[in-house]
Amino acid sequence: MTLWGGVFSHETDDAVRLLNDSLRFDWRLYDVDISGSIAWARALAAAGVLTTAERDTLIAGLERVRAEFARGAFTPAPSDEDIHTAVERRLREIVGEVAGKLHTGRSRNDQVATDVLLWLLEAVPKLRAQLVELAAALAEQSERSADVLLPGYTHFQPAQPLALAHWWLGHFWPLTRDVARLEAFVEAWRAKCPLGAGALAGTPYAVDRAELAETLGFSAPTPNSLDAVADRDHVAEFLFAATLIGVHLSKLAEDLIVFANPALGFVRLDERYSTGSSLMPQKRNPDPLELARGKAGRLLGHLAGFLATLKGLPSGYNKDLQEDKEPLFDAYDTLSALLPPLTGLVRTVQFDAERTRAALNEAMLATDLADYLVGKGVPFRQAHGLAGRIVRLAEERGVPLSALTLADYRSVSDAFEEDVRAVFDFAEAVQRRKAFGGTGDVANQAQQARAWLAAHGHPSS
Ligand code: ARG
DSSP states (O other): OOSSGGGOSSOOOHHHHHHHOOHHHHGGGHHHHHHHHHHHHHHHHHTTSSOHHHHHHHHHHHHHHHHHHHTTOOOOOTTOOSHHHHHHHHHHHHHGGGGGGTTTTOOHHHHHHHHHHHHHHHHHHHHHHHHHHHHHHHHHHHHTTTTOEEEEEETTEEEEEEEHHHHHHHHHHHHHHHHHHHHHHHHHHTTOBOTTOTTTTOOSSOOOHHHHHHHTTOSSBOSOHHHHHHOOHHHHHHHHHHHHHHHHHHHHHHHHHHHHSTTTOOEEOOGGGOBOOSSOTTOOBOHHHHHHHHHHHHHHHHHHHHHHHHTTOOSSOOGGGGGGHHHHHHHHHHHHHHHHHHHHHHHHOEEOHHHHHHTOOGGGGHHHHHHHHHHTTOOHHHHHHHHHHHHHHHHHHTOOGGGSOHHHHHHHOTTOOGGGGGGOOHHHHHHHOOSTTSGGGHHHHHHHHHHHHHHTTOOOO
16 A cells, blocks of 8 residues: 555556665665654654554554564565655554554655654764774874885875885875764754654644754754755765765775785785685785775765756755665765775785885985085075986986985086985985974874874774
């Protein structure tokens, strides 16, 4: 039995029903849907629409339906169009005709808006916790990389030496911004309970919406019923947050994929986090990292697709909005399946400090050479050109910068003196960049990372 048969004299076409029905994906709203219904039954009773006995019968019945879902004992009927229909149908089988009073003054429009928001308010903190775990793993790796040097790249060309700890933390801070975005999400949407908005115009019963909102863990009801039933900004915002998380993870993954290539050989993935080839016996493939890189595309697709769905909709509820759930659930499932293995991979990946050190070349100290000249009073723009000529001279001779003689240096500029030798020390080059946030300031940065983790329930051991 549908919830809306009265005016119709023909059954819905089977193919239309297949298109229309959403239970196959919205069943997972059952818990929040039932919580919403229980809160609504209480609000109706407080408004004098239900007797206390009716309310209690409905609540007990709803709890039985919830328990059936929870233990996998719920059996869908062909008429179960969506989760709301399914719960009400089963409730009627359990408590009888009084079930028909539950939907008084309510619409599936405010009901589903509330369900999706409640679901998000539970899901987002779980994702946040997984992100904090990954951030902690990155910070721990950073703590373990003291004194290891790594070539830093721009345009993926060798640029300047970095402390490995600094590279690790370079992937830590983006996640802290993701965590902050998720926290702000919960903070903002907790204040917008749609229940009681009705189909679009509000409810004619004397429901105390502020109290109703509070029963459901919200801090306030939505101020406009028409907006409340059509608003899916929370879905779009979540998809954006999820996409940006995906983007951050893809960049971490890409760095590690490149570092794992034997030509660089900077890292070795733990065997539990890499896979082999069915054909080539020598392969150690970074499949989990490639999936991390690839999933970002899927997340971005969900965001772009759903924004396109929202664009240009007329006000009020439109069935297009049912398209919110599959991308939303898939985005959540994608990230929650990705974050734990990625965290494990990060915890176990091993850097080869000799390989990263060997990949440094003295041309990466050309900026330091220019800065040396600045120390001798040469304006930086001019010093840059002189250092470039030194690099070229060394290239032409096929030798490292330090192999040129002082006479060679002085042939380019007589500002060079014997102390130029001190420039050719990679560790020193890192140390010199000790202004706040630089690679030479990484100990201070690690301190900030520890403080962030402690403030997010993850004190370092
Ligand atoms: N399954 C629907 C959805 O997800 C519930 C709301 C249906 N409302 C309606 N008037 N058809 O959006």
